[in-house]
Amino acid sequence: MKNTLNEIDILKHFTILYAEDDFTAQQTLASILGDYFGNVIVAKDGLEAWEIFQANQIDIVLTDIVMPRYDGIKLMSQIRDHAHKDVPIVLISALTETHYFLDAIKLGCNGYLLKPIKIDDLLDTLHNAILPFTQNRIIEMQNQLLIALNTLFGGKKVEIVQYLFTHCDNEQIFYGTHDEIAEHLNTTRQTVAQCFKDLAQKGLLQKIRNKTYKLGHISDFTQTTMSESSYDEERV
Numbered sequence: 001m002k003n004t005l006n007e008i009d010i011l012k013h014f015t016i017l018y019a020e021d022d023f024t025a026q027q028t029l030a031s032i033l034g035d036y037f038g039n040v041i042v043a044k045d046g047l048e049a050w051e052i053f054q055a056n057q058i059d060i061v062l063t064d065i066v067m068p069r070y071d072g073i074k075l076m077s078q079i080r081d082h083a084h085k086d087v088p089i090v091l092i093s094a095l096t097e098t099h100y101f102l103d104a105i106k107l108g109c110n111g112y113l114l115k116p117i118k119i120d121d122l123l124d125t126l127h128n129a130i131l132p133f134t135q136n137r138i139i140e141m142q143n144q145l146l147i148a149l150n151t152l153f154g155g156k157k158v159e160i161v162q163y164l165f166t167h168c169d170n171e172q173i174f175y176g177t178h179d180e181i182a183e184h185l186n187t188t189r190q191t192v193a194q195c196f197k198d199l200a201q202k203g204l205l206q207k208i209r210n211k212t213y214k215l216g217h218i219s220d221f222t223q224t225t226m227s228e229s230s231y232d233e234e235r236v
């Protein structure tokens with residue numbers, strides 16, 4: 001697997017639509033997808049997939065090519081022709097169906113998988129296809145987070161959280177001390193310590209060992225702070 005487990009873990013925040021007419025293959029792969037995606041919606045053919053797509057918020061589509069009613073190319077064409085040009089679409093094909101490649105490329109296919117599917121290839125392809133969308137969503141969540149944090153905390157605590165996110169590694173691990181943060185942000189060690197305590201109480205920060213902390217995913221921060229902000233507004 002080229003991508004790390006932490007990178008693959010981002011998939012749990014997305015909904016995938018999976019279209020496959022072979023029931024056994026559908027159930028097998030849907031079960032695997034369920035281990036990584038937050039929500040998996042299955043369709044038995046392209047037309048059903050298109051109807052589901054219109055009725056739900058779909059983040060990424062995985063579809064077989066050869067299916068009754070709408071095939072995978074027709075499904076992709078419908079999605080692309082109806083103002084959904086940015087939704088990632090990954091196609092599944094047998095070696096004997098490679099003549100579909102050109103049509104898939106013209107329609108802006110984001111990935112191509114050949115049967116039999118290897119799990120590592122599946123996850124890497126889906127992750128790479130959704131990565132630009134993921135980055136946009138993270139930016140959106142960061143903006144929501146800053147609004148919520150400013151409402152709840154304000155001042156230096158917002159800057160401290162920003163500092164943690166910009167200085168953690170790919171696995172959301174932050175290495176540093178309260179004193180280092182305080183010096184960088186021109187605040188007191190007590191303010192930093194209190195912020196860490198507040199985040200820990202909300203389950204958003206965990207001390208692993210001395211000078212090493214594990215941050216929650218940014219979506220967890222956003223969900224928690226937005227919920228508390230809404231609760232405070234209701235109390236008012």
